[in-house]
Amino acid sequence: MWPLVADTDRFNRDTGVPPVEVLGTEANARRRLRLRRLGVPIEWEEEPFEWVRPHRFGVVRRYARGPIVELRVEARLEERDDAGTSLDYDVRVRPRNLLGLLAAAVQIGLVSRSRFARTFRTYDSLATTSEPAQPARLASGGGDRLRRGGEKLREQGVDPRLVAALVVLLERGDEQALARLRPYELADAWQAGRRESLELLLHSTRIGLTELRWELLCPSCRGPAATVGSLRDLDTGVHCETCGIDVSADLDRSVEVTFTPSPSVRAVDRREFCVGGPQLSPHVVAQQLLGPAEERRLTVRLRPGTYRVRALGEAGGDVFEATGETVVTLANDSESERLLRLERTEWRDRAATAAEVTSLQAFRDLFSTEVLRPGEPVSVGTLTVLFTDLRDSTRFYREVGDAPAFGSVMQHLDVLREAVASEGGAVVKAMGDAIMAVFTHPAAAVRAGLAAQRAVAGRPLELKVGVHTGPCIAITQNGALDYFGSTVNLAARLVSLSTGADVVVSGEVLADPEVEELALRREPLAATLKGFEESLELWRVR
Template sequence: MERFIRKYSIEKDFPLSRSFVWKVLGDNDRLNRFIGLFPVEFGKVENKQGGIFYRDAIAKVAGFVDILWKEYPFQWVKNEQYTFERIYEKGPFTKLVTTFEFLESMIYENGCKVSIKSEFTPRNLLGLAAIPLIGIKSMKNTIRYVDEQMLVANGTIEKIHYQKKTVGQVNLEELNRLETLLDEAPVNPDYRIKLHGLLRDGESNDVVKMNPYKVASEWGAEPLEVLRLFLYATKAGLLNLSWNLICPNCRVSKVEYTTLSKLKGQFHCDLCGIDYNADFGKYVELNFSVHPSIRKAYDQVFCVGGPMITPHVHMQRVIQKGNSFAFPLPDGFVKMRIRVLQANHIVTFDEWPEDKNIKGMAYTYEDNGWHRSGEQYNLKNDEMMISNESSSDIVVVMEKAEWNQEVVTAAWVTSLQEFRDLFSSEVLSPGQQVGIESVTILFSDLQGSTSLYESIGDADAYGQVRRHFEFLSHWISKNSGGVVKTIGDAVMAVFHLPEDALKAAIQIQEHVSEFNATVGDPIVLKLGLYSGPAIAVNSNDRLDYFGRTVNMAARVQGQSAGHDLVLSEDALQNEKMQAIIMGLERFEIISFKASLKGINDDVALIQLKKRVPGSLIVQNEEVSDI
């Protein structure tokens, strides 16, 4: 049927930016649902002879007719074009190649012309007849999808309901009943209303594997407040939570667990062909789904290879052996890297060369990896030449090197006091340990606690110590931290961000005089913090942390003299930490070196000491504690 190959194209201008239309049509999973395609089941990654990988895919048309094909990697340049190719083993076609181009509009200023070109190879006369019924109809529906998304963007319509709730109706009675359990929760009532609307009216795929930060972006809401809402909603039974292991290369979820106790220390990515260690700080992410008692919803998959599945990728391209391709570089520099899929050979760029002509900026790929090419190329501005001199075809991506920060990682959420209070049973399995790339540990201690017990007696001293724990917990929680445990009269706390730990420590010392005004015998606090990698473990049925960072934090706290906090001088290398420290008015900054137990060399430290210990500022006037 090769002589029956049919080529069709359709195009339209929109008063929309290319970046906007790219996001709309690059989200193939959502697009395919709208244009009427069917859910797909994808197999594992396989390799054909010659090097390019594919996935076996199957879809049931009308619920009983199977269509089977091999899905090859999408190819794209962000905001410019993308192409996908399917080789069918069963169905009306033997091959389909479709290309989307995002061109500058000659009609609308700063607009976009969308051009869709499809090449159909029918299997037989029935396939030839199916082209207008399936193929051309899908192309027209794609243009209509952009039309409707434009109406949403302009505020003409609120939302497109492109998918019927085929998986069951919403149990409004149960939804309303469970929402009453949030009446006393410290959450934004406006966000509660938005969550109600999402759970009631959202499409099936919108209410499973929800990323609270992405939801916050769609709502125009504060991310941390939406996360808090989701945590309390989970405790109330409106939502379920799940932990997803994310591949550090392709950055796509590979394994999902309903509880941390089931989390494994290692996982495998079939696309990258590598085993990875689970890292709390990057590779373990928290998602939320609607509870089945409210409605049954499933994450139906329509596409696994579109550009929006891996939005950090600027360009993806198949380069056949012996061929070259000039990669267009993204506008404006962000730390980038080029990587060969599956082989995982990587070159990272901290900056582009100053010469914007970039003549000679070329790389050759061979079986053993990348090599800077000595050959000179007459390239356009902002292009890079990639040559494939290996023994097989390859798939090359140019992508952001930095990890996506708009996700809720396990390290982040498990450091929150509210999570630790609401989900105290969420711990790792006994004996399991998971690494965290960076965490900040804060230790506190009471100066002269022994004399406190001697002077006021055990019962009164113990009560005061307990109240001081509550005081510390308030400021730790207020700054997105969590109390890990108490040790005698000391507290160990954890923070995901070092600047949050610093702000908490400063506020504790600034407000301790207020606490002392409520007790008979004033307390003096000694604080220390330290940042670095750690190991998360299950200790006495709670999530605990061990390792050098924890030991260093304890030793750094030991250098505190009271009315102060001590931290590593390395903290000044963090711009946010430096800005906080340099902006302090009530604290004296003292640099010193100390010999810490178990550390060979002296350690450079910073002491932030209150200028007038035990004083308060009231309307810019300094007064002593009573």
């Protein structure tokens, strides 16, 4: 029940609360909000939500004028012995006058009580069944576009089961869920591969069924500080109003790719009905507002992982490993009020980051014009870079002639492209008979290099391969997305050491756990590389 009840944005919508407008954000995520009921504006200051997942949450709203002074909401959920859930939803009002007393009795005691009960009964049913299909709400001509789009996707070789799931989602999915489609969450729901689900949405965007969005996420609250439709429009730094901090663009850590239906298929209502509930920050296990020198002890049940306690808007925090029932002490040792959070650190597990998406061959094929703002380098975190080159290609041209040799080289480039794409990588550029490719995992790059060598062998061609992993910088170069930095430079140097019957890798690549699991034959390599004075650990693997 928690994911449904604690989704206060959806709950407010489902119970008939009008959409809200944010008038301003103060310290510790206090907000000034307004809604209109029957044309009459109602304004209030909202304290930050407090919660301990998945047992309780609450919020306090104070009204500057009108018949109500204050409204407090607290929800408590407890697991029952019969595997059900007990829900206690408590709403308390402090009226300003007699009119407020009457308004509270009618609106909250009768109208809202009935709506809340009906909505909770619906959620109780949803907790044990799948989301019921909603009536189709397509744009004019949207049904035909959706049908033709589904046919195109199947013709392009996309899994028909995933195409059918996407068509149903776009046609009958919940409005709020459609406003922000996360590929990896859909993959989990569809019991499908993450790459397959992501590539499905990339293809559906290319044919006009969906739209792609780049979200610059705040590292503290992890909410979108900015959303743009193109990498070119992505600012390298924006301000998060909730946390009061500046956010810089890092394609691996702070930029997530999401999708939404194309308006030509289905227009989605993007209005907000609540802006601070627990489900808006699913990585936060507990959030508590503490006064100066205040301390609270919380007993929480944590799934295995890494957690930290920190104040909203602050970097760092106290990091620890935990699993199962855990007692956590939140302490505010400052002289001012602070909003403290206990949060999971593994937030990217469910996020398709820009670094991952831009290193997919499907993305580069479908969105070749999608580039960063010229002249603005952006960190993409750690990537694995692969370079290839043909051994003795000049001699090969002389021996067989230019035309036959050129044909063989072009065929070898097709082989490389297929090997890279099959491992989830992307060819960044071809340089004569050589290529540069990027991957998010070292093992994928090594497998692709070895597979390409096997496929090319005997053509008669021999393929030299070098692989290194480390931090990279992305930049727009010659109208395309390219990568630079020491990691790229070292990978480019390694290819010259390959004999064509091995892949030369750095020690960082070989130390990767997934590469170790490949159980490759390995041989240490001693070499001096131009531009790298330090001693390097290098290996030949087969």
